[in-house]
Amino acid sequence: MSQADAFLSQRPITTIDGESLLLAPDTLCVHGDNQASIKVASQLKQRIAQTQAKARS
Secondary structure (H helix, E strand, O other): OHHHHHHHOOOOEEOOOOOEEOOOOOOOOOOOOOHHHHHHHHHHHHHHHHHHHHHHO
């Protein structure tokens, strides 16, 4: 979730090599077919809605 939060707030992410990358993704993928992936997708949906609401105000 930390990378998704960084994307949404336009902050750099840290790669596994320790580099910082500033990305502007158009999509986010949630991999998995279990309850954990459903929870992550739900949390992402909420955070995206919060980010959009802040941008409008």
